[in-house]
Amino acid sequence: MRVSAPRFDAIVVGAGPAGSVAAYTMASQGMRVALIERGEFPGAKNVFGGVLYRKPLEDIIPEFWKEAPLERKVVEQRLWVLGKDSVVSLGYRSARFKEPPNAWTGQRAKFDAWLAGKAERAGAIPIYETVATSLIRDGEKVVGVRTDRDEGDLYASVVIIADGVNSLLAKSLGVHREWNPDQVSLAVKEVLALPKDIIQARFGVEEGDGVTIELVGETCGMAGLGFLYTNQDTLSIGVGVMVSDLRKKKVKPYQVLDGIKQHPEIQRLIAGGETKEYAAHLIPEGGFDAMPPLAGDGWMICGDAAQMVNAAHREGTDLALLSGRLAGETAVACHATGDWSAGGLGAYTRAVKESIIHRDLKKYRGLHGLLSGPQVELLFGALPQALNDAVYEMLSVDGESKRDKQKRAAALLREAAGGTAGLIGIGWRGWRAMNG
Amino acid sequence: MSIEDRLYAVRYRVDDKSHLTIRDQAVCETCPTKACEWFCPADVYAWDAGERRILVAYENCLECGTCRIACAEHNIEWTYPTGGYGIAYKFG
Numbered sequence: 001m002r003v004s005a006p007r008f009d010a011i012v013v014g015a016g017p018a019g020s021v022a023a024y025t026m027a028s029q030g031m032r033v034a035l036i037e038r039g040e041f042p043g044a045k046n047v048f049g050g051v052l053y054r055k056p057l058e059d060i061i062p063e064f065w066k067e068a069p070l071e072r073k074v075v076e077q078r079l080w081v082l083g084k085d086s087v088v089s090l091g092y093r094s095a096r097f098k099e100p101p102n103a104w105t106g107q108r109a110k111f112d113a114w115l116a117g118k119a120e121r122a123g124a125i126p127i128y129e130t131v132a133t134s135l136i137r138d139g140e141k142v143v144g145v146r147t148d149r150d151e152g153d154l155y156a157s158v159v160i161i162a163d164g165v166n167s168l169l170a171k172s173l174g175v176h177r178e179w180n181p182d183q184v185s186l187a188v189k190e191v192l193a194l195p196k197d198i199i200q201a202r203f204g205v206e207e208g209d210g211v212t213i214e215l216v217g218e219t220c221g222m223a224g225l226g227f228l229y230t231n232q233d234t235l236s237i238g239v240g241v242m243v244s245d246l247r248k249k250k251v252k253p254y255q256v257l258d259g260i261k262q263h264p265e266i267q268r269l270i271a272g273g274e275t276k277e278y279a280a281h282l283i284p285e286g287g288f289d290a291m292p293p294l295a296g297d298g299w300m301i302c303g304d305a306a307q308m309v310n311a312a313h314r315e316g317t318d319l320a321l322l323s324g325r326l327a328g329e330t331a332v333a334c335h336a337t338g339d340w341s342a343g344g345l346g347a348y349t350r351a352v353k354e355s356i357i358h359r360d361l362k363k364y365r366g367l368h369g370l371l372s373g374p375q376v377e378l379l380f381g382a383l384p385q386a387l388n389d390a391v392y393e394m395l396s397v398d399g400e401s402k403r404d405k406q407k408r409a410a411a412l413l414r415e416a417a418g419g420t421a422g423l424i425g426i427g428w429r430g431w432r433a434m435n436g
Numbered sequence: 437m438s439i440e441d442r443l444y445a446v447r448y449r450v451d452d453k454s455h456l457t458i459r460d461q462a463v464c465e466t467c468p469t470k471a472c473e474w475f476c477p478a479d480v481y482a483w484d485a486g487e488r489r490i491l492v493a494y495e496n497c498l499e500c501g502t503c504r505i506a507c508a509e510h511n512i513e514w515t516y517p518t519g520g521y522g523i524a525y526k527f528g
Binding site for chain 2: 038040041045046047131148149186190191236243247250254279281282
């Protein structure tokens with residue numbers, strides 16, 4: 001170890017939600033913290049669908065919404081099951097989502113920059129535009145990071161790895177394998193500019209209020225979901241499909257997005273929107289069984305780098321915020337005792353186990369198997385279409401008796417699922433996957 | 437909307453050296469699928485039939501990491517661009 005190399009209590013790699021909250025938590029308690037970020041600014045590399053929940057960050061920064069850059073309060077959430085030229089929709093709207101807000105739409109380049117700023121103001125030392133290229137070890141113990149700056153070695157008692165889904169550092173620890181193509185989805189997204197009043201009229205909301213629409217179907221038979229969210233004067237539209245399915249189909253990711261954008265019911269909502277940005281990002285969707293060990297001698301892993309995403313509920317940012325807090329709090333406790341060993345940092349693993357991160361991902365642990373199994377084309381292709389056709393049958397008045405219509409509608413669903421046993425089987429597997 | 441128009445909307449600070457490297461072009465030559473030609477969301481990879489090699493337009497890379505995981509031959513060396521370079525989202 002060079003004597004001149006800077007030494008910190010903690011180094012956080014990645015100024016996304018997990019890293020910035022970890023840095024904020026530690027710096028607020030007087031620890032010497034370095035916050036490393038490879039982007040031009042915190043958030044420059046970060047993408048999400050667009051929903052931020054209140055609770056996880058409120059626990060750390062009370063009433064953060066009074067100063068954070070957010071878009072619209074989510075007052076209505078819709079689920080759209082798409083057929084070729086139709087949609088079966090389900091929605092929930094409540095004024096109870098307004099005061100205090102349950103969630104907002106947001107944009108990560110803005111939000112993450114703000115959150116990292118909070119960590120800086122709490123005393124964390126920003127080291128941005130810097131790549132942490134490898135971990136420095138002393139035997140088994142992680143003692144620092146090497147960066148791509150000249151004389152860029154930094155040392156600390158603990159390194160918090162929060163560098164996202166492509167965590168080369170976590171991989172270099174050797175505690176888990178590379179993600180399999182069925183453990184990650186690729187999401188592509190566009191931000192479309194539209195005047196506020198048009199957004200409000202089309203989505204039926206007032207100033208400051210917003211809508212989210214999750215989209216099932218029309219993903220070329222790939223396991224995946226689309227989304228359309230309202231921001232202040234932009235819309236976020238995107239689709240995520242499992243990388244293993246993408247590799248099989250000869251369809252480009254942006255062609256899947258184009259298909260969704262051209263759907264007549266979506267076209268109606270986005271018409272006239274000018275594309276301001278195109279983005280792509282991986283989503284770790286391996287779930288509970290893909291989570292790597294979370295802590296060891298001198299290190300902890302947070303957020304996407306640890307596969308902390310609840311794909312069924314579009315939750316990732318909130319789990320990252322929570323894991324960052326738990327890692328930060330663990331480091332504060334270890335700082336007090338001076339025990340930075342795997343045993344001391346193991347308190348983080350226990351805290352995650354007791355939190356909703358572990359409990360929710362465990363509940364859905366079967367989902368990964370369901371979505372990477374042979375029934376994908378059925379679940380994301382044939383069934384959504386059959387549901388649309390069945391509803392069409394039921395709602396068309398054409399001289400046929402309701403009894404016959406009902407039969408035909410049921411037959412459409414049954415056929416799509418490969419018979420009654422198939423339909424029951426799908427239902428059962430779906431139930432098990434979400435209640436494992 | 438074409439991919440060119442899409443990428444035109446994206447802000448980059450382009451590094452002068454590539455952060456994406458084909459480990460062995462001979463592997464690409466015998467690759468039966470050349471799946472990188474369609475799974476990349478920015479069309480970074482293209483098979484050049486004349487030169488018998490995969491061309492890498494790293495300047496357009498959105499740094500998603502799909503190629504790192506999806507190349508069945510593990511033939512793409514994927515690293516981060518130099519600190520401060522590469523994609524810089526305005527919205528994200």
